[in-house]
Amino acid sequence: MFIIGEKINGMFKNVSEAIATKNKLIIQELAKKQLDAGADALDVNVGPASAEPLADMEWLITTIREVTDKPIAVDTTKLAVMEKGLSLAGPGSILNSTSGQKEKLDILIPLAKKYNAKVIALTMTKSGVPANAEARLEIAANIVASAMEYGLEIENLFIDAIILPVNVAQDHAPAVLETIKQCKLICDPPPKTILGLSNVSQKTVDRPLVDRTFLVMALASGLDAAICNPLDKELMDSMITAELLLGKQLYCDSYLEAYRKK
Amino acid sequence: MEQAIEKWPGKIYELIIGATKETGGTRSKVVKIGGSNTLPFLFFEGENPNPPAIAMEVWDIEPTDWPDVLKNEYGSVLNDPTQWAKKCETLGADLICFRLKSAEPDGKNASSTEVAKTVKDVLSATSLPMLIIGCGNNEKDSSIIMDVSQAAKGENCLLGMATKENYKTFTAAAQSGGHSLIAETPLDINLEKQLNILITDMGFGSDRLVIHPSTGGLGYGFEYCYTIIERTRLAALSGDKMMSQPIITFVGQETWKTKECRADESEKPEWGPLKQRGILWELTTAAGYIQAGADVIVMNHPAVVKEVKNYIQKLIK
Secondary structure (H helix, E strand, O other): OEEEEEEEEOOOHHHHHHHHHOOHHHHHHHHHHHHHOOOOEEEEEOOOOOOOHHHHHHHHHHHHHOOOOOOEEEEOOOHHHHHHHHHHHOOOOEEEEEOOOHHHHHHHHHHHHHOOOEEEEEOOEOOEOOOOHHHHHHHHHHHHHHHHHOOOOHHHEEEEOOOOOOOOOOOHHHHHHHHHHHHOOOOOOOOEEEEEHHHHHOOOOOHHHHHHHHHHHHHHOOOOEEEEOOOOHHHHHHHHHHHHHOOOOOOOOOHHHHHHOO | OOOOOOOOOOOOOEEEEOOOHHHOOOOOOOEEEEOOOOOOOOOOOOOOOOOOEEEEEEEOOOOOOOOHHHHHHHHHHHHOHHHHHHHHHHOOOOEEEEEOHHHOOOOOOOOHHHHHHHHHHHHHHOOOOEEEEOOOOHHHHHHHHHHHHHHOOOOOOEEEEEOOOOHHHHHHHHHHHOOEEEEEOOOOHHHHHHHHHHHHHOOOOHHHEEEEOOOOEOOEEHHHHHHHHHHHHHHHHOOOHHHOOOEEEEHHHHHOOOHHHOOOOOOOHHHOOHHHHHHHHHHHHHHHHHHHOOOEEEEOOHHHHHHHHHHHHHHHO
8 A cells, every 4th residue: 555654744743853953864864764664655744833834844845855756745734835845845746635625626736736746635624524424425526526627637636534533533433434435436547545544543542553453444445545654563564464365465474574575 | 449458567577598708608699588567468568578488408317208209309419418408509499408317316316516517518518598407306406506506607597496495505506606596386376476585585686586386287287387377477567576577387398298298109099199299289388388478488399499489479470
């Protein structure tokens, strides 16, 4: 599956400190470590506390680009920061994210097209995250329609069905799994599906256990990509094993190693 | 009507066998195999840059077990591997597959020094790129392969057979002599992948391996082997790097031991002339494996080699 490493985010203390002190090494190490652990792309978020998000995003991306050409997911809600980020990150980057209301899609999808970027689109609108699968799918269908309207290739569209923390919204997990399954039926070729995985385990006691269990369930429902922590080896092992059991990789005794040799 | 074209993310490694003067060897040419990014002969869909190569077998002792139909084609050269190799060159072989049968512990039990010397002699006699295959006894092959590899150093041969039991010695030998390696597994696609991982774990390049998934003779497991080759190729094209190596099959060896190629006409009159049976059997088997996706076909009968080369030419036209 397509893994977007979540560790370069200003909400983590080491990253916010690195941004404040302009410590390139910390960011570059985080980039390399995540890629070595199996990340296919890197999420970059300046964090909620950033006083200068535009400058911080620019610094983060140029710092990462000194050590890797891998795709960057520009993670921001601010339009100017998004445009700056996509322009610096280069073609094949990922716009993270747009929500499902028309006025957002009308701005962000053309922006992604302009910079040849992929799009992560959340199944939520101004009124929030719907509790059931049907309402999520209705938003997903509107997102697909917008993508078609603006000529974004559907393979470059990732629908995020939004998983909420299990300790506050327990009924959401089954709805998310159902949405992932049915997203495949919207059109052919279908949009890809993605999850911001770690959200599911917010404030739970054993976060890694909750994360990897849900990832395996979502994979079985057809999930294509996840924003998660690739440095969690058990999470990655569970993902590789789930893909093996789904027949996506040929079995051999060293299948974990074989996957990592890719 | 619109053509449905499959686009594969994977590609078979391209492997060069042999080294010319420019690359540190003494061969007159090199043979390239693999490199495909689609199924065999689907030229409309992708690239199949290198046609299947034909290797002809040469043994370092006379193959007393061969049926006369086959022996008569070679006559007196069967006693002399250097002359035998030269003959194969004139018969149109792309490669020489030199078998160190003399090392068999139950037979002549030749020493590593002896077999290494014949390897050098054959390399001098022929300028074709070479495959060098042990006697088939794991223990004995492990004890001779280092000397064999050194004797052929710089010639970029293809050494075999690395198996689950002996791969460490074979990998070290191939590495030190600068050769590529055939990894052999007993008709099991999962073990096939595992052996490739074990060999590459030793630092051996995954682009320097050739897979021998075992060869089933026609009527003796051919279909099973065919599907394993097909599945291997599909896994490779889907992006599995541990399955993306070229494939070799030993068609001659599995043909001439079958009863269909040996039974006398008086015993089986309904099977037709013995002289034609073996030829048809080897030809049909080779054609089948070529369709499956084999990159190197090891063969025996000169008339069949000629026919198969024609067949390949027609397929790639």
